Amino acid sequence: MLEADLHRLAHWLRLLGQDAILLPGDINKADVIKHPERVFITTSRKLEEHFKAWGIDYLILPKEDWKVQLCLLIKYFQIEPVLKLDRCYHCNERLxxxxxxxxxxxxxxxxxxxxxxxxxxxxxxxxxxxxxxxxxxxxxxxxxxxxx
Ligand SMILES: [Zn+2]
Structure with a gap:
């Protein structure tokens, strides 16, 4: 699950066949804890204490170019870097x-x-x-x- 600003990254994760949902709006507890099985991906360091308190898995990416961020995610989650094209680019549904x-x-x-x-x-x-x-x-x- 990615914060709304990371939409480009989410689209690319989907192209690689990853199940990636976007937060609909600003980061808020209700939306984030709705998916306890997911890792929440954000660039916001200032909310880190909240993430800990909410008991969620999270990953804070540097505020970098999306290509650098995608590289980091590929390494972190050991994603096979090939175009799977088996998910909808827009809504994450399986095609x-x-x-x-x-x-x-x-x-x-x-x-x-x-x-x-x-x-x-x-x-x-x-x-x-x-x-x-x-x-x-x-x-x-x-x-x-x-x-x-
Ligand atoms: Zn769709």
Missing amino acids: LSISREEVKERVPKKVYLYGRNFTLCPYCGKVYWRGSHYPKLRRTLREVLGSC
């Missing part, structure tokens, strides 16, 4: 495989014809496919790993 025919009405014609590996988020209904954005994501990930 379901769907066939080309099933997406026909929902994606542009070009995507229908040339897209591969179609998946659907059962929560928000977003359709994903492996297209031109995929090499770009891989490049960005390589960059991140290169700076680790």
